[in-house]
Structures are given as C-alpha cells and as structure tokens.
Amino acid sequence: MxxxxxxxxxxxxxxxxxxxxxxxxxxxxxxxxxxxxxxxxxxxxxxxxxxxxxxxxxxxxxxxxxxxxxxxxxxxxxxxxxxxxxxxxxxxxxxxxxxxxxxxxxxxxxxxxxxxxxxxxxxxxxxxxxxxxxxxxxxxxxxxxxxxxxxxxxxxxxxxxxxxxxxxxxxxxxxxxxxMLKEVPGFIVNRLQVALLNEAFALVEDGCITPEDLDKSITHGLGLRWSVVGPFETIDLNAARGVKHYVEIFGAKFFELLKPRGAPRPWAEQVVQEIDQARRAVLPLAEIPSRQAWRDERLTELAALRAGSSKE
Amino acid sequence: MxxxxxxxxxxxxxxxxxxxxxxxxxxxxxxxxxxxxxxxxxxxxxxxxxxxxxxxxxxxxxxxxxxxxxxxxxxxxxxxxxxxxxxxxxxxxxxxxxxxxxxxxxxxxxxxxxxxxxxxxxxxxxxxxxxxxxxxxxxxxxxxxxxxxxxxxxxxxxxxxxxxxxxxxxxxxxxxxxxMLKEVPGFIVNRLQVALLNEAFALVEDGCITPEDLDKSITHGLGLRWSVVGPFETIDLNAARGVKHYVEIFGAKFFELLKPRGAPRPWAEQVVQEIDQARRAVLPLAEIPSRQAWRDERLTELAALRAGSSKE
The missing domain is CATH 3.40.50.720 (NAD(P)-binding Rossmann-like Domain)
Structure with missing residues (x-):
C-alpha cells in the first residue's frame, strides 16, 4: 500500500x-x-x-x-x-x-x-x-x-x-x-436529488400520498433497485432491445406525466409544514442523532455486503 | 401460517x-x-x-x-x-x-x-x-x-x-x-422515476456527464442512501432541526437549480441515441438477460441482508 x-x-x-x-x-x-x-x-x-x-x-x-x-x-x-x-x-x-x-x-x-x-x-x-x-x-x-x-x-x-x-x-x-465535463450549479447528485424531491413535494401537496408512504416507495422500491442498477441501466434492462426500445415504448407516456407540472415552482410553505409534521410524528427532533446512527449502521452493512459480493 | x-x-x-x-x-x-x-x-x-x-x-x-x-x-x-x-x-x-x-x-x-x-x-x-x-x-x-x-x-x-x-x-x-389517496397517472413510483430520469437525460444532453458516470452517481451515492432512508427522511436527517430547517437553508437554492429547466420537453432523439450507444458499449444486446440475472442476484443479497438486519 x-x-x-x-x-x-x-x-x-x-x-x-x-x-x-x-x-x-x-x-x-x-x-x-x-x-x-x-x-x-x-x-x-x-x-x-x-x-x-x-x-x-x-x-x-x-x-x-x-x-x-x-x-x-x-x-x-x-x-x-x-x-x-x-x-x-x-x-x-x-x-x-x-x-x-x-x-x-x-x-x-x-x-x-x-x-x-x-x-x-x-x-x-x-x-x-x-x-x-x-x-x-x-x-x-x-x-x-x-x-x-x-x-x-x-x-x-x-x-x-x-x-x-x-x-x-x-x-x-x-x-x-x-x-463532470463542465461546472454546473448543484453538480450531478444534488440536481438529481432535487428533481425527484420536487415531484415528491408535488405528490404530497396534491394529496396523492402520505410523506411516510412516499419514503417507503423509494426505500422498498425504486431506491432499492437503484442501489444495484442506475437509472439508465434500470430502463435498459427493462426492454428487450435496451434503452432506445424502452423510450420508444414509454417515452411519450412519460412525457405526459411530466407535462402537466409545467415550469418549476418554489415549494409551498404548507406542504413543507405537512411533511415536517409527518416526520416529527415518527421521529421527534431529539431522536435525529440516534436515527442518523441507525442510518449509518445500515450503510455500514451495505458496505460490508458490497465488499464481499462480486462487484461488477 | x-x-x-x-x-x-x-x-x-x-x-x-x-x-x-x-x-x-x-x-x-x-x-x-x-x-x-x-x-x-x-x-x-x-x-x-x-x-x-x-x-x-x-x-x-x-x-x-x-x-x-x-x-x-x-x-x-x-x-x-x-x-x-x-x-x-x-x-x-x-x-x-x-x-x-x-x-x-x-x-x-x-x-x-x-x-x-x-x-x-x-x-x-x-x-x-x-x-x-x-x-x-x-x-x-x-x-x-x-x-x-x-x-x-x-x-x-x-x-x-x-x-x-x-x-x-x-x-x-x-x-x-x-x-395512494387518489388515482393519478403513473402512480407514485413511475412519477418519481420519470422526474429523476428527466433531469438525467438533460444532464447528458447538456454535456455535463457521461451516461455511465450518471448511473454511478446513483448506484454508489444517492440510490445507495435512498435504499436506507427515503427522500424526505434523507433531508430530515441532514439538518439539525429536521426537514423544515433543511428547506429554510436549501429551498431557495434548490429552486434556482430547477428554474432554468422551464417546462418539461420530450426527450430528444439525439440524447436517447447517445445513452443507448453508451449502454451498448458496456453491454451488448445479447448480454441483457445475463445482466438481468446479475441484477437479481444483487437484489437477492439485499433481501437476505434486510431479512437478517434489525428492520425499523
């Protein structure tokens, strides 16, 4: 070494x-x-x-x-x-x-x-x-x-x-x-995070889902799969002839989901309040440090799993 | 049983x-x-x-x-x-x-x-x-x-x-x-997936990142963390006084990241081509089934880890 x-x-x-x-x-x-x-x-x-x-x-x-x-x-x-x-x-x-x-x-x-x-x-x-x-x-x-x-x-x-x-x-x-091939505000990770958060705030604001169930949709679904295959590889593996084929099948439908949202708006104070209240109901402020420790224990387990398994 | x-x-x-x-x-x-x-x-x-x-x-x-x-x-x-x-x-x-x-x-x-x-x-x-x-x-x-x-x-x-x-x-x-508390097109998971994919396509289209590095930003970063804590809990644990505090600090900055994108546009054929070519360079079409099997092996390991660890 x-x-x-x-x-x-x-x-x-x-x-x-x-x-x-x-x-x-x-x-x-x-x-x-x-x-x-x-x-x-x-x-x-x-x-x-x-x-x-x-x-x-x-x-x-x-x-x-x-x-x-x-x-x-x-x-x-x-x-x-x-x-x-x-x-x-x-x-x-x-x-x-x-x-x-x-x-x-x-x-x-x-x-x-x-x-x-x-x-x-x-x-x-x-x-x-x-x-x-x-x-x-x-x-x-x-x-x-x-x-x-x-x-x-x-x-x-x-x-x-x-x-x-x-x-x-x-x-x-x-x-x-x-x-990164050029400097842009938010770099990559925060831009992707914000794009998803923006839709998440809108879904709660529109009364489609509770904040708690929204988080579960990621931890037990999309995030679980994304921890194995990234967003492009995910769709690449979900059509017989890869990503191009996937976009042929779903591209227009997906655009119809995005279109009605129109141009981005700042997050409304009311939905922030609602999400904050939902979080405080399951995790009092005083317990944030112990939950951070819990998160890090889970991340440690994942690191150990990756260290042991056949990485691509 | x-x-x-x-x-x-x-x-x-x-x-x-x-x-x-x-x-x-x-x-x-x-x-x-x-x-x-x-x-x-x-x-x-x-x-x-x-x-x-x-x-x-x-x-x-x-x-x-x-x-x-x-x-x-x-x-x-x-x-x-x-x-x-x-x-x-x-x-x-x-x-x-x-x-x-x-x-x-x-x-x-x-x-x-x-x-x-x-x-x-x-x-x-x-x-x-x-x-x-x-x-x-x-x-x-x-x-x-x-x-x-x-x-x-x-x-x-x-x-x-x-x-x-x-x-x-x-x-x-x-x-x-x-x-879901009401029927909306795309339900929850596909709406969140599309919101993130939309930003991912734009970042590649703008020449900020390669498709391969974009996928890594999720599998080794955001998706890894999201498999443990959902998007709301993630930001809730990243500010001393929780999600409300987090939005106070970052909300305006985040909106500035979203704003220049304007209203959603359909994905351009050229960027779809570029991502498809990048995928085919690392995974020929004929190898999609074996890579699907690889993905499922990793998901199986994760399921075993979750079955064994102290679930919240």
Missing part, C-alpha cells in the same frame, strides 16, 4: 470521514483544523467510527489506521509533503476563498488542492490563485467512509492531469469517482 | 414472481394462464427462482413452496375459494377489461380482484362491473419476490375495506404496501 501523505483540512463530520477513507487505505493523513480544540475532539469520533467498521468486518487493525491519522499544528505542517489536500471547512465562499489562498501559498506546486464543497464550484473561490490549475472540487456524499461516490468537478482552467490524478487517487482508496 | 388461497392470473415474469411471494408465505396459490403451454413452462422458471432464494438462505423447503403452487385448468377453478385474485396479464386495456369482466362474473363476492397494472388505473378497466367496489390496482416493482414495494391504487369507487384487506394481505406475505 502506498504511504503517500494526504492533508485533510477541517475536522467536522466530512473531514473526519475523509481521514478514515485515506488512512484505512494505508495513506498517512495529516489532519488540521484552525480550531485546535475541534482537532482534539476529532480523535475520539474517528475511533468510534473505526470501531463500527471493525464490527462489520470492514477493517481489521484499527489502531494502525488511527496511528496513520496525525493532527498537524499548522496548515503549513499539514501540507508539507502532501500529494493531495482535501479541504472540508464550512460551506461559505469567503471561508473557502481564504483557505484556498493559504493552501495555494503554502503547498508545494505539485500538491493537488481539492474542495469538498457541495454547492460552490472551484471557479467561485480559486480563480484568482496563481496555482488555480491544481484546484478542483471533489464532493463526497455523507459520510464518505460509508458512501463511496465522489463528484469531481474541475473548473474550466483546472489542469486535466490534476483531474486524472485525483480520479486515480480516489479509486485507489476505494471511492467511486465520477467526473 | 394461513392457508388462504390466492389466485394468480397470468404466468409471465410478474405472475410467476407473485406466486413465489404468496407461496413462500404459506399461501395456497392457484396459477392460471389462458395459454396452457405458458402455464406449463412456469413451473421450471419458478423452480429456478426458488433455488436462488434457497442459496441465499431466504427460504428453506422449496419443494413445499413449489407444492403450494398449483396450475388451474380454468379461470373458474383458479378463483374457486380464493380470498384474493392477483391479475398479471398483458398491459393492454382491452385485455385487462376482459379479464376483469370474467373474474367479476366467476369469483365469489368476497374475493378481492387486484391488478398488477403499472400504468392503467382500475377506473380504466373495471368501472362497468357489478363488483367494481372489490377492484383495485396492486402494482409491484419487478420482480415482486425480490423488491417488496406494492403500490395500492384504489379507484374512487373501491370499497375502503377492500383496500384495508389488500394492505393487510400484502404486509402478511412480507411485501411493503403503500396506499
């Missing part, structure tokens, strides 16, 4: 999870947070996550993994000798801009600078930098140590070699990188 | 899978097809599916299950003494209308008549029947013995007691029923 050093900047949920991703794959991780107290607290949270991974049989020697994650006293120390820096600080453009300015001035020229931003493209915070060609977005789904997808979003000026190296790094540590 | 008899009408993929759903839960199944040869072929296909379920540890005595599935020589014989009839014939309104007319005239008054239709509401084929109040749609995802969701879609005139009984039956055989 390669011991190439990775810098993780920011010790919130995302930064801690990235540390696990890199360290469990044998990389040395320098973990830095401008808030020294936060960096201190990270250690026990990481230990807890590693222990859950061990229980699921996903990792063995968690002490060795933990030993590869070392707190750095300064940003300069974290970046020293790193091949890749993964920024995971607050999602505010002025904060990203400052961190990228500092990273670009401190890191060796060959260090790739990647942001975990879920909404801000690199153009929004790195376009003024001398080293902008080594900057890009590498957006994970939460938490990255359980959900392998990473969206790579280069700015127009990002060096293609930097994209290639980041893709190779992510694949080498067991993540599943996809590469 | 209850021995209540179920009639399954139609021995295609859907009808055979329904037979397994009911028979593995201890029900007696009378399997009928107007084409006697098709009914004969069903037996070996069912045996194959049962054998895969046994390999995954999902069922034990497959001979006993198979023995509970008996071919019926006539529709009358299939319906005789059945508490529930599950129609799974061709998706053509004139065929459904004829089968429902025959079922309504032959079945005892207390037999529920459910259609597996994925697009036709009961209003389209049962509204003229004397027994229309016992008719509804119970639409499965394919194949129902691996994907538990069932959409119950009552017509305006369907007896609420019939809906209640069907829901109880589906739950008792291990399916996950959801209930």
């Amino acid at each position: 390669s011991m190439e050093k990775i810098a993780v900047i920011g010790t919130g949920l995302v930064g801690r999870s990235w540390s696990i991703v890199f360290a469990r794959a044998g990389r040395e991780v320098a973990l830095y947070d401008a808030d020294a107290a936060a960096a201190g607290r990270a250690r026990s949270a990481i230990a807890q996550s590693l222990s859950a991974l061990r229980s699921a049989g996903l990792v063995a020697d968690i002490d060795a993994i933990q030993a590869r994650i070392r707190p750095a006293k300064s940003l300069a120390e974290a970046l020293d000798g790193a091949v890749h820096a993964q920024e995971a600080v607050t999602e505010r453009v002025e904060v990203k801009r400052e961190v990228f300015r500092d990273m670009d001035s401190l890191a060796a020229p060959e260090t790739v600078l990647a942001s975990s931003s879920s909404t801000l493209p690199a153009s929004a915070f790195a376009s003024e930098l001398a080293g902008k060609r080594r900057c890009l977005v590498a957006h994970p789904l939460n938490p990255p140590h359980l959900v392998p997808l990473v969206e790579l979003v280069p700015a127009p000026w990002t060096d293609p070699e930097v994209v290639r190296r980041t893709k190779a790094l992510m694949a080498s540590v067991g993540q599943e990188p996809i590469t | 209850s021995m209540e008899k179920i009639a399954v009408i139609g021995t295609g993929l859907v009808g055979r899978s329904w037979s397994i759903v009911f028979a593995r839960a201890g029900r007696e199944v009378a399997l009928y097809d107007a084409d006697a040869a098709a009914a004969g072929r069903a037996r070996s296909a069912i045996a194959q599916s049962l054998s895969a379920l046994r390999s995954a540890g999902l069922v034990a005595d497959i001979d006993a299950i198979q023995a509970r599935i008996r071919p019926a020589k006539s529709l009358a014989e299939a319906l005789d003494g059945a508490v529930h009839a599950q129609e799974a014939v061709t998706e053509r309104v004139e065929v459904k209308r004829e089968v429902f007319r025959d079922m309504d005239s032959l079945a005892a008054p207390e037999t529920v008549l459910a259609s597996s239709s994925s697009t036709l509401p009961a209003s389209a084929f049962a509204s003229e029947l004397a027994g229309k109040r016992r008719c509804l749609v119970a639409h499965p995802l394919n194949p129902p013995h691996l994907v538990p969701l069932v959409e119950l879609v009552p017509a305006p005139w369907t007896d609420p007691e019939v809906v209640r009984r069907t829901k109880a039956l589906m739950a008792s055989v291990g399916q996950e029923p959801i209930t």
Whole structure:
C-alpha cells in the first residue's frame, strides 16, 4: 500500500470521514483544523467510527489506521509533503476563498488542492490563485467512509492531469469517482436529488400520498433497485432491445406525466409544514442523532455486503 | 401460517414472481394462464427462482413452496375459494377489461380482484362491473419476490375495506404496501422515476456527464442512501432541526437549480441515441438477460441482508 501523505483540512463530520477513507487505505493523513480544540475532539469520533467498521468486518487493525491519522499544528505542517489536500471547512465562499489562498501559498506546486464543497464550484473561490490549475472540487456524499461516490468537478482552467490524478487517487482508496465535463450549479447528485424531491413535494401537496408512504416507495422500491442498477441501466434492462426500445415504448407516456407540472415552482410553505409534521410524528427532533446512527449502521452493512459480493 | 388461497392470473415474469411471494408465505396459490403451454413452462422458471432464494438462505423447503403452487385448468377453478385474485396479464386495456369482466362474473363476492397494472388505473378497466367496489390496482416493482414495494391504487369507487384487506394481505406475505389517496397517472413510483430520469437525460444532453458516470452517481451515492432512508427522511436527517430547517437553508437554492429547466420537453432523439450507444458499449444486446440475472442476484443479497438486519 502506498504511504503517500494526504492533508485533510477541517475536522467536522466530512473531514473526519475523509481521514478514515485515506488512512484505512494505508495513506498517512495529516489532519488540521484552525480550531485546535475541534482537532482534539476529532480523535475520539474517528475511533468510534473505526470501531463500527471493525464490527462489520470492514477493517481489521484499527489502531494502525488511527496511528496513520496525525493532527498537524499548522496548515503549513499539514501540507508539507502532501500529494493531495482535501479541504472540508464550512460551506461559505469567503471561508473557502481564504483557505484556498493559504493552501495555494503554502503547498508545494505539485500538491493537488481539492474542495469538498457541495454547492460552490472551484471557479467561485480559486480563480484568482496563481496555482488555480491544481484546484478542483471533489464532493463526497455523507459520510464518505460509508458512501463511496465522489463528484469531481474541475473548473474550466483546472489542469486535466490534476483531474486524472485525483480520479486515480480516489479509486485507489476505494471511492467511486465520477467526473463532470463542465461546472454546473448543484453538480450531478444534488440536481438529481432535487428533481425527484420536487415531484415528491408535488405528490404530497396534491394529496396523492402520505410523506411516510412516499419514503417507503423509494426505500422498498425504486431506491432499492437503484442501489444495484442506475437509472439508465434500470430502463435498459427493462426492454428487450435496451434503452432506445424502452423510450420508444414509454417515452411519450412519460412525457405526459411530466407535462402537466409545467415550469418549476418554489415549494409551498404548507406542504413543507405537512411533511415536517409527518416526520416529527415518527421521529421527534431529539431522536435525529440516534436515527442518523441507525442510518449509518445500515450503510455500514451495505458496505460490508458490497465488499464481499462480486462487484461488477 | 394461513392457508388462504390466492389466485394468480397470468404466468409471465410478474405472475410467476407473485406466486413465489404468496407461496413462500404459506399461501395456497392457484396459477392460471389462458395459454396452457405458458402455464406449463412456469413451473421450471419458478423452480429456478426458488433455488436462488434457497442459496441465499431466504427460504428453506422449496419443494413445499413449489407444492403450494398449483396450475388451474380454468379461470373458474383458479378463483374457486380464493380470498384474493392477483391479475398479471398483458398491459393492454382491452385485455385487462376482459379479464376483469370474467373474474367479476366467476369469483365469489368476497374475493378481492387486484391488478398488477403499472400504468392503467382500475377506473380504466373495471368501472362497468357489478363488483367494481372489490377492484383495485396492486402494482409491484419487478420482480415482486425480490423488491417488496406494492403500490395500492384504489379507484374512487373501491370499497375502503377492500383496500384495508389488500394492505393487510400484502404486509402478511412480507411485501411493503403503500396506499395512494387518489388515482393519478403513473402512480407514485413511475412519477418519481420519470422526474429523476428527466433531469438525467438533460444532464447528458447538456454535456455535463457521461451516461455511465450518471448511473454511478446513483448506484454508489444517492440510490445507495435512498435504499436506507427515503427522500424526505434523507433531508430530515441532514439538518439539525429536521426537514423544515433543511428547506429554510436549501429551498431557495434548490429552486434556482430547477428554474432554468422551464417546462418539461420530450426527450430528444439525439440524447436517447447517445445513452443507448453508451449502454451498448458496456453491454451488448445479447448480454441483457445475463445482466438481468446479475441484477437479481444483487437484489437477492439485499433481501437476505434486510431479512437478517434489525428492520425499523
């Protein structure tokens, strides 16, 4: 296993999870947070996550993994000798801009600078930098140590070699990188999520289904199948002559479902209230953290299943 | 286990899978097809599916299950003494209308008549029947013995007691029923699927992503998470104060993602071609059946995982 050093900047949920991703794959991780107290607290949270991974049989020697994650006293120390820096600080453009300015001035020229931003493209915070060609977005789904997808979003000026190296790094540590061919707001995942949510809100607003049954339609149906085959492969496998044949049969019917919705409208306050009330009826606010833990246990089981089964 | 008899009408993929759903839960199944040869072929296909379920540890005595599935020589014989009839014939309104007319005239008054239709509401084929109040749609995802969701879609005139009984039956055989509160075209699952597909087609058409990477964004990201928590629960768990708080933070930003798409347009032939070519590059037409088998193996593993883990 390669011991190439990775810098993780920011010790919130995302930064801690990235540390696990890199360290469990044998990389040395320098973990830095401008808030020294936060960096201190990270250690026990990481230990807890590693222990859950061990229980699921996903990792063995968690002490060795933990030993590869070392707190750095300064940003300069974290970046020293790193091949890749993964920024995971607050999602505010002025904060990203400052961190990228500092990273670009401190890191060796060959260090790739990647942001975990879920909404801000690199153009929004790195376009003024001398080293902008080594900057890009590498957006994970939460938490990255359980959900392998990473969206790579280069700015127009990002060096293609930097994209290639980041893709190779992510694949080498067991993540599943996809590469955007241009910067668009919301990237891929959030655009797809919002398209589905928009229809979901409309179906509840129109009184067609309860919020709880809508969620079940995904967890026990569409989402279950989509976790195995993506949306295009799903329809490709559902017609004798593939996706083109499928669209010949169903394309016009599907358009008739979409058409009456017309142009998108903002979500109405009333339907948001209704969904919120339905959620609170099954999950009081105080129980959100324990349900997040439950979700992560299920995701861990799925990760263990995938690790064991014959992946395509 | 209850021995209540179920009639399954139609021995295609859907009808055979329904037979397994009911028979593995201890029900007696009378399997009928107007084409006697098709009914004969069903037996070996069912045996194959049962054998895969046994390999995954999902069922034990497959001979006993198979023995509970008996071919019926006539529709009358299939319906005789059945508490529930599950129609799974061709998706053509004139065929459904004829089968429902025959079922309504032959079945005892207390037999529920459910259609597996994925697009036709009961209003389209049962509204003229004397027994229309016992008719509804119970639409499965394919194949129902691996994907538990069932959409119950009552017509305006369907007896609420019939809906209640069907829901109880589906739950008792291990399916996950959801209930539509009114008939709308596409029901729930296909409406949600189409909303997401529509954005997926647009992202490929706009040159933002390859079809293959788009599928990965779901299988390794969004779909993976949605198989654990539905779309509303996902956002509910992603803000400290739940879904209302989440919409406060992200609602306006999300609307800005949707707005530029404007009113829905039919899918362009060119993008359909592009996706079809991308699919054929990774999966030649001749390999669709083996990939379907691969998908079903993965779904079987997921079913086994869910059967073993602490379900919520």
